[in-house]
């Protein structure tokens with residue numbers, strides 16, 4: 001497989017203004033030098049605690065923002081520094097499924113109009129062709145096409161997320177960023193929506209960047225997993241390797257807090273409690289950004305930022321503990 005999406009040294013810094021004259025007093029480094037590939041047909045899980053920058057990263061990759069710097073290419077096309085206006089023709093290729101289906105659907109539009117909107121904007125199909133396509137999409141996501149003229153409020157949360165997914169699929173995208181697509185849903189229907197996303201991936205050959213704070217769910221759906229902390233990816237690995245043998249101390253701590261699915265191991269996996277809070281992304285520590293909380297911190301960690309690199313085949317991390325394992 002080859003990379004469909006390639007991200008290099010992506011930065012998304014937001015200015016902070018304060019005071020009567022709205023003077024610029026600093027910046028939040030929400031995404032601060034992130035690099036990864038998303039391979040064709042895979043699901044790359046992007047995990048981390050709330051505020052780590054994972055949602056901003058997903059939106060930046062789709063160029064929903066003007067990024068601070070970095071390279072992004074999708075399907076061989078460079079979209080990193082491209083002005084918004086020129087991104088239009090790339091829009092159909094890359095889509096987003098949002099966390100809150102309630103907030104992302106216009107309550108004054110019928111389901112048909114919502115799913116049809118991207119077709120209106122980006123295609124020259126006739127009205128009849130568009131309506132036929134909407135009906136097909138409703139079938140694909142498991143919505144009864146008889147309900148096409150209803151409004152979002154008439155649907156349950158899970159059904160509304162299906163509407164959002166149908167809209168994202170309308171232009172036959174290759175790449176979809178799913179930002180916590182089930183976090184706002186009832187636990188009882190979360191699995192249905194995850195299964196639907198997996199079925200659609202298979203059926204349409206989709207590639208996902210799957211953003212979530214839920215490590216158990218990501219373990220189920222992801223091919224590989226990237227872990228973010230304070231605006232940086234600290235580790236990226238194939239799913240099995242990451243869960244069985246996490247390399248970065250932050251990943252270890254994060255995974256030690258996940259309930260153990262194997263009852264025979266219950267209580268045997270040591271719970272790692274991190275000291276202190278996550279530092280502010282406007283004032284990250286010198287050196288390794290995890291050094292203020294890391295149980296394995298060394299002197300070098302407070303001075304030199306560890307380089308993010310492949311320390312074992314297919315396994316990337318940024319940590320001085322792996323300095324000696326280079327090639």
Ligand code: SF4
Nearest residue numbers: 288291294301319320
């Ligand atoms: Fe911990 Fe040092 Fe590795 Fe950072 S570089 S994660 S502080 S051991």
Ligand code: MG
Nearest residue numbers: 051054055180
């Ligand atoms: Mg978020």
